[in-house]
Amino acid sequence: MSLDEFFVTGDPLILASQIAIGLTMIGLIALITYLKRWKWLWNEWFTTVDHKKIGIMYIISGVLMFFRGGVDGLLMKAQTSRPELEFLDAQHYDEIFTTHGVIMILFMAMPLLIGLMNVVIPLQIGARDVAFPKLNALSFWLFFAGAMLFNVSFVIGGSPDAGWTSYFPLAGKEFTPGVGNNYYAIALQIAGIGTLATGINFVVTIIKMRAPGMTWMRLPIFVWSTFITSIIIVAAFPIFTVALAYMTLDRLFGTHFFTVANGGDPMLWLNLFWLWGHPEVYIVVLPAFGMFSEVIATFARKNLYGYKSMVYAVAGIAFLSMLVWVHHFYTMGNSAAVNSIFSLTTMMIAIPTGVKIFNWLFTLRKGRIEFSTAMLWSLAFIPCFTIGGVTGVMLAMAAADYQYHNTMFLVAHFHYVLIPGVVFAVFAGLYYWWPKMFGFKLNEKIGKWHFWLFVIGFNMTFMPMFFVGLDGMSRRMYTYSASTGWAGWLGFSAIGSIILAAGFAALCYNIYWSFRYASRDVGNDPWNGRTLEWATASPAPHYNFAKVPEVDRLDAYWYMKKEGNTGLKKSDLKPVHMPSNSWTPIFLAVVFGVVGFFLVFEWFTLAILASIGIVVGLVANSFDYDDGYHISVEELADEEREWRGDLQ
Amino acid sequence: MSTKTNHFPWNHLIGFVLSIALTLLAVFVAFNTDFSKTVIVWVIGILAIFQALIQLFMFMHVTEGKEGMINVVNMVYSIFLALVIVFGSIWVLTSGHAAMH
Amino acid sequence: MTSHANNMPLEYKTQQSQMNILGFWVFLGAEIVLFSTLFASYFVLEHNTAGGPTGQDIFILKDVLIETFLLLTSSFTCGLAIHSMRSHHKTGLMVWTIVTLLLGAGFLYMEINEFIHYVHEGASIQTSGFTAAFFTLLGTHGAHVTFGIFWISLLLIQLARRGITEKTASKFFIASLYWHFLDVVWIFIFTFVYLKGMVM
Ligand code: HEM
Ligand SMILES: [Cu+2]
Numbered sequence: 001m002s003l004d005e006f007f008v009t010g011d012p013l014i015l016a017s018q019i020a021i022g023l024t025m026i027g028l029i030a031l032i033t034y035l036k037r038w039k040w041l042w043n044e045w046f047t048t049v050d051h052k053k054i055g056i057m058y059i060i061s062g063v064l065m066f067f068r069g070g071v072d073g074l075l076m077k078a079q080t081s082r083p084e085l086e087f088l089d090a091q092h093y094d095e096i097f098t099t100h101g102v103i104m105i106l107f108m109a110m111p112l113l114i115g116l117m118n119v120v121i122p123l124q125i126g127a128r129d130v131a132f133p134k135l136n137a138l139s140f141w142l143f144f145a146g147a148m149l150f151n152v153s154f155v156i157g158g159s160p161d162a163g164w165t166s167y168f169p170l171a172g173k174e175f176t177p178g179v180g181n182n183y184y185a186i187a188l189q190i191a192g193i194g195t196l197a198t199g200i201n202f203v204v205t206i207i208k209m210r211a212p213g214m215t216w217m218r219l220p221i222f223v224w225s226t227f228i229t230s231i232i233i234v235a236a237f238p239i240f241t242v243a244l245a246y247m248t249l250d251r252l253f254g255t256h257f258f259t260v261a262n263g264g265d266p267m268l269w270l271n272l273f274w275l276w277g278h279p280e281v282y283i284v285v286l287p288a289f290g291m292f293s294e295v296i297a298t299f300a301r302k303n304l305y306g307y308k309s310m311v312y313a314v315a316g317i318a319f320l321s322m323l324v325w326v327h328h329f330y331t332m333g334n335s336a337a338v339n340s341i342f343s344l345t346t347m348m349i350a351i352p353t354g355v356k357i358f359n360w361l362f363t364l365r366k367g368r369i370e371f372s373t374a375m376l377w378s379l380a381f382i383p384c385f386t387i388g389g390v391t392g393v394m395l396a397m398a399a400a401d402y403q404y405h406n407t408m409f410l411v412a413h414f415h416y417v418l419i420p421g422v423v424f425a426v427f428a429g430l431y432y433w434w435p436k437m438f439g440f441k442l443n444e445k446i447g448k449w450h451f452w453l454f455v456i457g458f459n460m461t462f463m464p465m466f467f468v469g470l471d472g473m474s475r476r477m478y479t480y481s482a483s484t485g486w487a488g489w490l491g492f493s494a495i496g497s498i499i500l501a502a503g504f505a506a507l508c509y510n511i512y513w514s515f516r517y518a519s520r521d522v523g524n525d526p527w528n529g530r531t532l533e534w535a536t537a538s539p540a541p542h543y544n545f546a547k548v549p550e551v552d553r554l555d556a557y558w559y560m561k562k563e564g565n566t567g568l569k570k571s572d573l574k575p576v577h578m579p580s581n582s583w584t585p586i587f588l589a590v591v592f593g594v595v596g597f598f599l600v601f602e603w604f605t606l607a608i609l610a611s612i613g614i615v616v617g618l619v620a621n622s623f624d625y626d627d628g629y630h631i632s633v634e635e636l637a638d639e640e641r642e643w644r645g646d647l648q
Numbered sequence: 649m650s651t652k653t654n655h656f657p658w659n660h661l662i663g664f665v666l667s668i669a670l671t672l673l674a675v676f677v678a679f680n681t682d683f684s685k686t687v688i689v690w691v692i693g694i695l696a697i698f699q700a701l702i703q704l705f706m707f708m709h710v711t712e713g714k715e716g717m718i719n720v721v722n723m724v725y726s727i728f729l730a731l732v733i734v735f736g737s738i739w740v741l742t743s744g745h746a747a748m749h
Numbered sequence: 750m751t752s753h754a755n756n757m758p759l760e761y762k763t764q765q766s767q768m769n770i771l772g773f774w775v776f777l778g779a780e781i782v783l784f785s786t787l788f789a790s791y792f793v794l795e796h797n798t799a800g801g802p803t804g805q806d807i808f809i810l811k812d813v814l815i816e817t818f819l820l821l822t823s824s825f826t827c828g829l830a831i832h833s834m835r836s837h838h839k840t841g842l843m844v845w846t847i848v849t850l851l852l853g854a855g856f857l858y859m860e861i862n863e864f865i866h867y868v869h870e871g872a873s874i875q876t877s878g879f880t881a882a883f884f885t886l887l888g889t890h891g892a893h894v895t896f897g898i899f900w901i902s903l904l905l906i907q908l909a910r911r912g913i914t915e916k917t918a919s920k921f922f923i924a925s926l927y928w929h930f931l932d933v934v935w936i937f938i939f940t941f942v943y944l945k946g947m948v949m
Binding site: 660 | 757761767770771774775777778781782784785786788789790792793810814817818821822824825827828829832925926929930932933936937939940941944945947948949
């Protein structure tokens with residue numbers, strides 16, 4: 001393979017990015033070396049097993065990926081803003097919607113949610129860390145390796161271009177011979193293993209590490225939704241693992257799982273993809289539901305209405321989520337019985353979802369609502385998401401779906417679900433938990449700019465897609481003729497996407513501004529919260545709680561404050577056991593990334609050689625009997641005095 | 649469940665003998681009986697499930713430990729998923745158009 | 750960290766061990782899903798032989814039965830190993846574990862030969878939808894067995910060095926769950942791939 005096949009060449013946009021990426025890398029390395037920060041990075045971040053730091057790394061990666069995916073989105077909007085534009089050609093458009101879809105779902109939504117779960121869940125259940133801290137670090141680094149590998153495709157070798165769903169036979173070697181779809185199969189595999197490990201980790205954490213007295217019906221609702229989400233992860237990701245392995249075998253080793261000839265079955269890919277893919281959309285939306293519930297209860301100053309029905313609703317959604325996958329391919333010639341049954345199960349999901357919407361509304365009713373930025377996102381979520389949900393029920397009817405399928409109506413629908421359901425939630429969560437992570441709040445005023453620009457931009461961008469979709473515009477069309485009459489709608493939509501981008505810029509500016517200027521004096525409980533994470537300092541100390549709080553009801557911290565027992569007696573302190581840092585997670589992930597890269601290019605000898613690194617990492621891990629260390633009572637007392645004043 | 653288990657491991661032995669017997673029985677049913685193919689598959693399928701349960705209860709002690717109940721729920725749920733995946737995929741992919749060629 | 754429930758076996762002594770064991774059960778749940786997907790795909794592609802050999806053409810009952818007995822016996826000896834461990838019998842644990850691994854290696858040897866035989870019969874992984882699904886299902890199981898042999902060998906070294914402690918005990922217990930689980934998967938392969946393939 002020659003060098004100009006290896007690097008993607010011939011496109012000025014990509015060339016500019018290659019140069020920019022190269023310069024940024026050199027700049028970063030130079031900067032870190034100049035500031036002598038390598039050791040600090042290694043000790044404090046790269047080898048950390050602290051759930052809060054891992055969470056923060058997830059969040060940083062998620063925001064970066066949001067930027068990448070967002071630029072992809074803007075490029076597509078620019079291309080379709082006028083009829084017959086030649087800004088992007090068809091191939092380029094294909095690559096961009098593919099990377100946009102994959103990155104937004106797997107490398108933006110997932111890490112942002114898992115990041116917030118990491119930061120918040122142990123704190124909310126009064127635990128010192130997750131059940132398997134080292135595995136948690138491995139999860140993060142595998143995700144990161146997968147994400148980087150996927151992103152590299154755009155400058156080295158070429159991007160995948162068969163859609164985020166990578167349907168066969170198109171995604172097979174016959175029709176897409178380049179390495180692009182190898183990247184898809186292998187990068188997602190690596191990230192997926194990390195996600196599966198996260199699922200297992202959180203299931204065990206929530207079962208085994210709850211504070212004394214925190215029975216199942218006293219769990220904060222975000223913990224419940226994380227628990228259920230983790231169960232769905234464990235249930236669904238192995239399916240994707242298998243599907244991707246088949247894809248890899250088909251593309252790299254000439255097997256016939258999904259090919260048209262030699263007894264393959266392209267429909268099998270669809271079936272497996274959506275067996276995972278539908279649960280996946282619930283994996284991204286359920287934690288978000290949990291976050292909204294927390295934020296709404298806090299800023300309405302009321303306990304969550306219908307807590308138990310909320311729990312049952314989440315569980316019901318999880319159960320049904322495994323039974324609806326065919327609604328993504330009604331039009332592909334299933335029998336009438338199949339389509340009818342899956343129509344039914346799909347529509348049934350609207351019931352528990354409706355329950356949740358009404359619970360939020362009833363929580364708001366007669367609340368003393370405080371319109372903080374976090375609350376604004378939650379309030380905007382309800383109507384926007386309802387539009388997404390109602391159009392979803394329209395799509396759920398198999399017969400009607402023959403009309404909507406693969407049109408822009410569908411694209412509008414899932415953006416109306418995913419953006420309010422995930423992005424708004426992540427924003428709400430970031431504004432809400434930011435002080436717990438960093439010890440200062442994001443600026444509320446810039447926050448309002450962020451909010452209004454983003455929400456208005458979002459509706460302007462995606463509302464028109466419903467109409468052009470009903471008017472017959474299919475998805476993934478890179479251009480159209482003026483005679484279709486869509487130019488007005490799509491131009492309007494493109495303008496909307498600029499406003500949307502301005503909203504994102506406002507968030508970035510807000511982060512910058514707040515880092516520099518925001519008051520560091522926020523106390524441990526800036527929002528008058530209800531759950532345990534607010535009972536400890538902001539930012540949370542590395543040991544989380546000097547003494548694990550005892551819980552005697554729901555919203556425990558709220559009542560602790562009321563009854564005035566939030567103090568800490570020195571005599572109650574005991575040494576705290578902490579896990580040690582470890583180099584194996586990052587090492588293993590780097591090796592996985594390298595092996596993956598070699599596999600993408602089908603350099604098998606190199607791949608096998610590099611795999612020795614995996615063996616080394618696993619053996620080292622098996623022989624690791626490190627027991628962690630203890631923080632002494634004196635150290636604890638000193639750190640606690642810093643924010644509590646004197647201990648009792 | 650006790651720390652000292654010095655007694656003879658009867659239940660392992662019984663489990664082992666049963667699994668060998670069930671295996672042979674399945675072979676016998678498959679090759680030496682006149683049942684229809686559907687019946688054969690059902691019978692050997694049920695025998696397989698028995699064997700799996702033997703492993704699960706007699707060798708793996710699912711119900712043991714503080715989380716015995718949770719383990720059982722976990723396994724039941726996983727089996728439910730297995731059935732959905734297997735029968736769901738077969739149903740979806742072999743009825744409809746797929747069935748016509 | 751130790752929760753002193755007195756009649757708990759050693760491997761359940763610490764909170765961390767309990768979590769490891771529970772976590773492994775959850776992982777086995779994921780493994781069930783993984784293998785179900787492999788089975789589902791196999792059932793869908795089973796008849797797509799594309800002119801190549803069918804299962805009936807190539808399967809040999811005798812070899813498969815030997816593999817089955819090797820694996821069933823290894824599951825039994827693995828149980829005996831854990832039984833010895835619970836009686837704090839280090840040599841017993843060692844010996845039964847080694848026997849288990851040898852039986853596992855025997856199984857692998859048979860399986861590899863079987864695969865080579867199939868390739869000679871004109872059924873390689875690239876031949877058809879059927880062979881692709883067949884080799885992937887069997888191969889994934891075989892890879893698990895291989896991984897298990899290496900993993901448990903590492904545990905044996907740790908056992909020799911450290912003896913039966915809370916930590917080594919929970920590691921062995923978890924490995925035993927893994928090993929029994931592979932036997933469960935094999936039972937279904939034996940029944941629904943081989944027997945069913947030979948009679949239908
Ligand atoms: C930042 C604002 C966003 C913009 C401007 C945007 C825009 C678009 C556009 C124009 C398409 C392609 C339509 C087509 O021609 O078929 C698309 C597809 C898609 N978007 Fe977005 N989007 C945004 C955010 C998101 C988010 C937050 C998610 C998920 C969490 C997401 C997930 C997807 C997916 C899965 C596809 C389908 C890709 C495919 O066809 O394979 N998008 N988006
Ligand atoms: Cu769906």
